[in-house]
Amino acid sequence: MGTPELISPRSPRVVAARRLAKRNFRSKERLFIAEGPQAVREAVDHRTGGRTTLVELFTTVEAAERYPDIVDAARAAGARVHYAADTVLAEVSQTVTPQGLVGVCHFLDSPFEEILAAKPRLVAVLAHVRDPGNAGTVLRCADAAGADAVVLTDASVDLYNPKSVRASVGSHFHLPVAVGVPVAEAVAGLKAAGVRILAADGAGTDDLDAELDAGTMGGPTAWIFGNEAWGLPEETRALADAVVRVPIHGKAESLNLATAAAVCLYASARAQRAAGGCRSVTQN
Numbered sequence: 001m002g003t004p005e006l007i008s009p010r011s012p013r014v015v016a017a018r019r020l021a022k023r024n025f026r027s028k029e030r031l032f033i034a035e036g037p038q039a040v041r042e043a044v045d046h047r048t049g050g051r052t053t054l055v056e057l058f059t060t061v062e063a064a065e066r067y068p069d070i071v072d073a074a075r076a077a078g079a080r081v082h083y084a085a086d087t088v089l090a091e092v093s094q095t096v097t098p099q100g101l102v103g104v105c106h107f108l109d110s111p112f113e114e115i116l117a118a119k120p121r122l123v124a125v126l127a128h129v130r131d132p133g134n135a136g137t138v139l140r141c142a143d144a145a146g147a148d149a150v151v152l153t154d155a156s157v158d159l160y161n162p163k164s165v166r167a168s169v170g171s172h173f174h175l176p177v178a179v180g181v182p183v184a185e186a187v188a189g190l191k192a193a194g195v196r197i198l199a200a201d202g203a204g205t206d207d208l209d210a211e212l213d214a215g216t217m218g219g220p221t222a223w224i225f226g227n228e229a230w231g232l233p234e235e236t237r238a239l240a241d242a243v244v245r246v247p248i249h250g251k252a253e254s255l256n257l258a259t260a261a262a263v264c265l266y267a268s269a270r271a272q273r274a275a276g277g278c279r280s281v282t283q284n
Helices: 012-021 023-029 036-045 061-066 068-076 086-092 112-117 132-144 162-168 183-192 208-214 257-273
Strands: 031-035 054-059 080-083 101-106 122-126 149-153 177-181 196-200 221-225 242-245
Touching (some): 012 086, 023 031, 031 036, 031 162, 036 054, 036 068, 036 101, 061 068, 112 183, 122 132, 122 183, 132 162, 183 196
Parallel strands (some): 054 080, 122 149
């Protein structure tokens, strides 16, 4: 382990991994990049269709010495492990300061029908979300709030964009995510599954605090979150059972998408875990 085996950026393995920075190559190969010890550790532990999600691991010698448990687990799981020079790792990495571990992973999105069949109680629907960092952060918020699934509509950013993967900090591997679902189809399917649809919008007619006070948020709920700049179009708001605004009690003009999503998802999580909610108060 004292000498890296990959020393040329033109190595076929390096070139193949570097191409995954582009969406068309990710879609063709159904592979994506996960960087850093946290994301790679999650990928090693994750299974997709009965197989280990991690396909390959590129590591510097220094990183392998710092994280021997991750490297050993990757090898034991059947992933190919490549020791790479720092300059080679930098070619594969999508960050300015690589952490020395870069994993190539199988796609892990779930069919929307499977999400519905699992009778979800809390879902985040990303409609028209174009910023990959925001998409990854909302996915992380949904994971932290105990959501059962996330749905990215066909008008939203790529789930496997490197910025989205980094922003989720491993949450890509924690809960089912459906991609490419038309928003009307997503809403119709969730409603048929008994899920109430709430659209988050700063100009909403209903107030989040009022919804909580009225005790209407304890049942299965899906939140629709819209575009960072212009919110949700009227045709999407019209699909919802209610259009809800997060109250602004101070002088701030508004909340950004990820912050608003965190507030809404945690409000639902608390209501669902209260007496009479759709989740047991003893459930983690």
